[in-house]
Amino acid sequence: MKYLGFLVVLCAISIGLTSFVSPLADGEERQFKCMIQLTNYTGEGAYIVVSVLDSEDNYVKTLRVLGDDEEWYPDIPTWWEFHESKNKPNIDGITGATIAGGERSIFVLDIDESYLNNGYQLRFETSVEHQDYHKDDLKISINDASLKGKFEGTGYIRYVRILPQT
Amino acid sequence: MVKRIWRYSHFLLAVSSSIFVLLASITGLFLAFEPIENQLRDFKVKGIEEIPLNHVIDTMKSTYEEVVEIMVTPEGFVKASVFSMEEDLSGDIYINPYNGQKIGDIPAKRPLFEFMTTLHRSLFLKTTGRILVGIVSFLLFLIAITGTILFIKRQNGIQNVFKRITKDDFYQFYHVILGRWTLLPILIISLSGVYLSLLRFDLVPEGEPVAIQTSSVNGSNSMSGVLETIKLGDIESLEFPFSSDEEDYFILTLPDKKLSINQVTGAIVETNQFPVTKSVARVSFNLHTGTGSILWSLVLAISSANILFFLYSGFAISIKRLSKKIKNRYKPNEAEIIILVGSENGSTKSFGQIFYSALLNQKQKVYWEELDSYQNFPNMTDMVILTSTYGEGDPPANATQFFSKFLENPPTRKFNLAVVGFGSLAYPKYCQYAKDVNALISKNVNCESGRPICLIHNKSYTNFQTWASSWGNHKGVSIELPAQLSSQKKKSHTFSVKSKTLVNDDFNETFTLELESPKKQFSSGDLIGILPPDSNIERWYSIAKLNKRRILLSVKRHEMGVCSNYLRNLETGDALHAIFRVNKDFHFPRKANNVILIANGTGIAPYLGMLFDNKRSIPVSLFWGGRNNTSFTLYKKWIESAKSQGLLTDFKIAYSKEDAPFRYVQDLIRHEGTYLAHSLEKGGTIMICGSISMQNEVLAILETITQDYNGRNFSDFLQKGQILMDCY
Numbered sequence: 001m002k003y004l005g006f007l008v009v010l011c012a013i014s015i016g017l018t019s020f021v022s023p024l025a026d027g028e029e030r031q032f033k034c035m036i037q038l039t040n041y042t043g044e045g046a047y048i049v050v051s052v053l054d055s056e057d058n059y060v061k062t063l064r065v066l067g068d069d070e071e072w073y074p075d076i077p078t079w080w081e082f083h084e085s086k087n088k089p090n091i092d093g094i095t096g097a098t099i100a101g102g103e104r105s106i107f108v109l110d111i112d113e114s115y116l117n118n119g120y121q122l123r124f125e126t127s128v129e130h131q132d133y134h135k136d137d138l139k140i141s142i143n144d145a146s147l148k149g150k151f152e153g154t155g156y157i158r159y160v161r162i163l164p165q166t
Numbered sequence: 167m168v169k170r171i172w173r174y175s176h177f178l179l180a181v182s183s184s185i186f187v188l189l190a191s192i193t194g195l196f197l198a199f200e201p202i203e204n205q206l207r208d209f210k211v212k213g214i215e216e217i218p219l220n221h222v223i224d225t226m227k228s229t230y231e232e233v234v235e236i237m238v239t240p241e242g243f244v245k246a247s248v249f250s251m252e253e254d255l256s257g258d259i260y261i262n263p264y265n266g267q268k269i270g271d272i273p274a275k276r277p278l279f280e281f282m283t284t285l286h287r288s289l290f291l292k293t294t295g296r297i298l299v300g301i302v303s304f305l306l307f308l309i310a311i312t313g314t315i316l317f318i319k320r321q322n323g324i325q326n327v328f329k330r331i332t333k334d335d336f337y338q339f340y341h342v343i344l345g346r347w348t349l350l351p352i353l354i355i356s357l358s359g360v361y362l363s364l365l366r367f368d369l370v371p372e373g374e375p376v377a378i379q380t381s382s383v384n385g386s387n388s389m390s391g392v393l394e395t396i397k398l399g400d401i402e403s404l405e406f407p408f409s410s411d412e413e414d415y416f417i418l419t420l421p422d423k424k425l426s427i428n429q430v431t432g433a434i435v436e437t438n439q440f441p442v443t444k445s446v447a448r449v450s451f452n453l454h455t456g457t458g459s460i461l462w463s464l465v466l467a468i469s470s471a472n473i474l475f476f477l478y479s480g481f482a483i484s485i486k487r488l489s490k491k492i493k494n495r496y497k498p499n500e501a502e503i504i505i506l507v508g509s510e511n512g513s514t515k516s517f518g519q520i521f522y523s524a525l526l527n528q529k530q531k532v533y534w535e536e537l538d539s540y541q542n543f544p545n546m547t548d549m550v551i552l553t554s555t556y557g558e559g560d561p562p563a564n565a566t567q568f569f570s571k572f573l574e575n576p577p578t579r580k581f582n583l584a585v586v587g588f589g590s591l592a593y594p595k596y597c598q599y600a601k602d603v604n605a606l607i608s609k610n611v612n613c614e615s616g617r618p619i620c621l622i623h624n625k626s627y628t629n630f631q632t633w634a635s636s637w638g639n640h641k642g643v644s645i646e647l648p649a650q651l652s653s654q655k656k657k658s659h660t661f662s663v664k665s666k667t668l669v670n671d672d673f674n675e676t677f678t679l680e681l682e683s684p685k686k687q688f689s690s691g692d693l694i695g696i697l698p699p700d701s702n703i704e705r706w707y708s709i710a711k712l713n714k715r716r717i718l719l720s721v722k723r724h725e726m727g728v729c730s731n732y733l734r735n736l737e738t739g740d741a742l743h744a745i746f747r748v749n750k751d752f753h754f755p756r757k758a759n760n761v762i763l764i765a766n767g768t769g770i771a772p773y774l775g776m777l778f779d780n781k782r783s784i785p786v787s788l789f790w791g792g793r794n795n796t797s798f799t800l801y802k803k804w805i806e807s808a809k810s811q812g813l814l815t816d817f818k819i820a821y822s823k824e825d826a827p828f829r830y831v832q833d834l835i836r837h838e839g840t841y842l843a844h845s846l847e848k849g850g851t852i853m854i855c856g857s858i859s860m861q862n863e864v865l866a867i868l869e870t871i872t873q874d875y876n877g878r879n880f881s882d883f884l885q886k887g888q889i890l891m892d893c894y
Contacts (some may be wrong), residue, residue, distance in 0.1 A: 106234045108249045
């Protein structure tokens with residue numbers, strides 16, 4: 001009994017600590033292969049940002065940016081606000097070329113384990129010069145069950161396919 | 167008139183776009199080095215073009231956990247998008263396709279190039295900027311076109327565009343020369359730039375790929391095995407299947423089409439043909455940016471630098487043309503002497519300006535104006551016209567309306583006429599407009615005495631001075647023109663007299679002077695200007711270089727000649743002051759395979775040095791005209807020395823006062839017609855030095871000779887620089 005109480009306290013402390021620490025820690029990452037296929041719209045190449053949101057739709061992390069001309073980033077206003085608020089961290093390593101209507105792009109998303117199954121979501125937002133901005137072209141919740149298969153977009157994205165890497 | 171429109175458009179287009187063209191060419195100059203830098207990176211692996219695609223696929227699959235895509239860049243590097251457990255073997259990397267190993271990271275675009283690209287493409291103004299740049303690109307195209315038209319007109323027709331360009335002032339000469347060299351690259355740069363802009367704004371269709379169904383999905387198709395037959399060198403990119411699902415295909419992009427290939431059977435599932443516009447777009451892009459070719463990038467860099475020079479020299483030319491504002495002291499209705507100037511680029515105006523000033527100094531009531539501003543001058547007693555000619559006898563820029571204005575409003579009282587034409591003998595219609603003007607005005611009833619028209623080759627200031635003083639003598643006004651046309655004062659040197667030899671041939675006293683020069687950088691054929699004491703006008707003498715510092719000049723004493731008498735009275739050891747003037751167009755030719763020297767009187771002087779410049783011992787003939795045997799004794803020792811050293815192969819004299827029949831050097835030339843024609847045909851050079859009347863006669867003979875024997879225009883040889891002249 002005496003030991004049990006000690007154990008309970010120990011467990012409580014350790015759970016408390018880990019649950020507090022883990023979202024901040026740079027823990028293990030899981031890789032997901034991701035393909036974005038755009039609809040056959042006409043016009044310039046789309047700027048696309050893939051980010052992690054928490055359960056209250058606050059930006060947490062930028063995972064991928066398609067579009068390498070910073071001049072046009074303000075055209076993705078909500079993400080740009082977040083990006084600027086973080087003093088524009090270096091995103092060279094996760095930046096790729098824009099894709100135009102009908103084209104597709106394949107890349108790998110590195111998602112921190114801590115975001116999995118914790119109410120976080122993936123946001124795909126799209127913007128085309130002199131056309132529309134889709135803040136939530138596609139939103140997928142980040143958990144083991146949902147992060148696989150094919151998802152239809154609502155704006156310039158026709159669909160996104162995600163394949164967990166083993 | 168039409169030419170004026172082209173000139174005006176060329177100018178207006180350039181002025182209106184200059185700031186943007188300036189920015190675009192500076193940034194373009196920097197950007198030309200980006201493809202060069204890329205090309206020079208060490209990611210090239212030899213022989214990769216021949217590797218079959220399926221080998222690459224296998225190698226890549228066994229090296230990396232996931233392969234998304236491989237690409238062959240325009241530089242011939244192989245780029246892969248892969249990932250694996252190791253951090254630095256993920257993402258986009260350059261690989262060696264033989265073993266799949268990574269050979270380098272994709273270097274980040276340099277911030278400098280990034281900055282320059284944005285500035286070049288959109289001036290940091292996004293869409294507005296891109297539209298502006300597109301328009302400027304089109305303007306640059308129009309500037310190049312109008313420039314070409316002006317150039318063709320200047321060369322007298324399209325057949326002459328590759329012929330020698332007549333040397334003008336520095337800016338103009340190089341504006342034209344470099345324009346000819348870089349016309350094609352500039353047309354390509356501007357047109358490809360326009361095309362890229364049009365593409366950007368969807369004003370030309372980019373075109374959709376057209377699908378051609380080639381087989382059913384089951385793959386029993388003769389085209390299966392395409393991955394074995396296609397080589398790495400043929401492809402642009404290969405996208406690997408997204409998953410192992412058979413519905414996910416290899417997507418292979420070739421320059422002209424895109425293939426979907428079944429990953430299990432290797433059969434082509436779908437072929438999409440790219441429209442031609444895609445190739446056009448790619449070619450435009452590569453031509454505009456230099457991607458993939460160091461050589462072309464260098465051409466682009468040079469062209470950008472040239473555009474900067476065009477801007478600079480274009481402005482210099484325009485400023486020169488616009489800044490020669492005419493100012494007068496007297497009103498048109500008070501003036502007695504009227505100077506009218508016809509000038510294309512302002513250089514003839516300079517002659518008008520100094521002539522006007524010289525007359526004003528003599529308290530003459532003089533008025534000067536452009537030919538186009540002709541009006542009736544009620545008190546005019548003398549009319550002086552100085553004009554150049556444009557192209558094939560057209561009036562220069564500020565004289566296009568003169569004829570009609572003159573005929574509408576002819577002079578109402580008696581006047582004397584003098585016309586001076588400026589031109590180049592290299593043009594077949596030498597001073598044609600001046601001749602036309604002379605003919606037109608001479609017909610006027612009030613035109614009393616017409617002095618013979620004076621034609622001046624290559625803006626010779628010495629010739630103009632001679633004409634001016636003769637005009638002055640006639641009018642009874644002493645005209646003192648400044649020593650130099652340009653205001654800059656030349657440095658005067660002190661020479662010392664080493665020897666003097668006098669000869670009196672019963673008609674004239676002629677002598678040679680040997681001077682010690684303080685500097686040794688000069689050549690036979692250069693001029694020295696001697697300023698006698700109590701005078702402010704230099705007299706120019708053509709000199710021979712006898713050795714490093716030794717100058718020889720030959721002078722005929724004139725009864726009243728200030729300078730010739732001054733020189734005549736110099737003794738050995740005396741000092742005199744003189745200035746050098748390089749006379750580049752009258753040096754012994756370096757490349758000719760034979761040379762014919764023609765002179766009369768003291769005009770032989772420069773040849774006495776030039777003979778010893780014949781380092782290659784090519785055949786050289788000298789034809790000289792003098793009074794009698796006594797006159798020749800003055801030059802005898804150099805002629806004989808050159809002969810004995812094999813530097814002078816042929817020497818002929820014509821004496822005009824020795825024995826009958828009296829002969830002049832012209833007669834020798836006429837006699838040697840076939841020899842001269844043959845020599846010119848072989849690429850020989852003919853040099854003429856002496857009096858202007860001898861020069862004119864010799865030129866007339868040569869014109870007939872080339873016509874009769876060579877069947878060619880004399881001006882061809884002039885343009886090629888085979889005829890060199892220095893006459894006074």
